[in-house]
Amino acid sequence: MLATTTDPAIDALTFDDALADLQRAGAELEAGGDRLEAAIALYERGVALQARCEKLLGDAELRVQQLVARAGGALETRDVRPEDATEELSAS
Secondary structure (H helix, E strand, O other): OOOOOHHHHHHHHOOOHHHHHHHHHHHHHHHOOOOHHHHHHHHHHHHHOOOOOOHHHHHHHHOOOOEOOOHHOOOOEEEEOHHHHOHHHHHH
């Protein structure tokens, strides 16, 4: 099992910044030419950036307003925050 460390600098990135950094890391790895240790460090940074992007996307998805059917067929919207989410909400 891989042990992951949390980089405060990555944790502070916005989605757009994390995605741009991830794309740069991927392009640099694809170009090759780095020493082995540098390539491994870049790969590890890419994994952390991917995890940050996934977390931010998950949080955004939960913040999107959810339509809820009320009695009589009327619809209402309610905000769902990550800390309020339950299995039933994420399954829908």
